[in-house]
Amino acid sequence: MFIKDGIAYAGEPVSGVKVIDAKVVNDLSMLVTFSTGETRLFDAAYLTKLPAFESLANRSVFDAFKIDRGVVTWNDGDIDVAPQEMYVKSFKYETVA
Numbered sequence: 001m002f003i004k005d006g007i008a009y010a011g012e013p014v015s016g017v018k019v020i021d022a023k024v025v026n027d028l029s030m031l032v033t034f035s036t037g038e039t040r041l042f043d044a045a046y047l048t049k050l051p052a053f054e055s056l057a058n059r060s061v062f063d064a065f066k067i068d069r070g071v072v073t074w075n076d077g078d079i080d081v082a083p084q085e086m087y088v089k090s091f092k093y094e095t096v097a
Contacts, residue, residue, distance in 0.1 A: 018070025019083045024063050028056065031093060032086055035070065040090035044081070053079060 021033040028045045044062070047053035056062045056074060065074050073080040 017083050017087050019072050039093050041093045042086050042090040
């Protein structure tokens with residue numbers, strides 16, 4: 001838990017986290033590896049409801065992401081999602097050996 005501006009948040013702050021690698025796994029979902037060493041499952045479906053991210057609903061646009069200085073971007077950098085947002089909105093992902 002941490003407190004910022006008088007508000008208590010569950011978990012720990014994730015400032016400084018960067019995206020190291022990412023892979024699309026299905027429609028609007030990707031496995032994202034962060035600078036923390038964790039790989040997490042990020043579902044971007046909620047973003048497509050926002051006007052700035054509507055084009056991500058097009059699979060060819062979503063699949064054509066790039067990582068630029070630790071940030072996932074689309075459309076030559078016109079669309080991006082902060083790595084902290086991706087981390088907070090993603091879920092732990094563990095492979096079964």
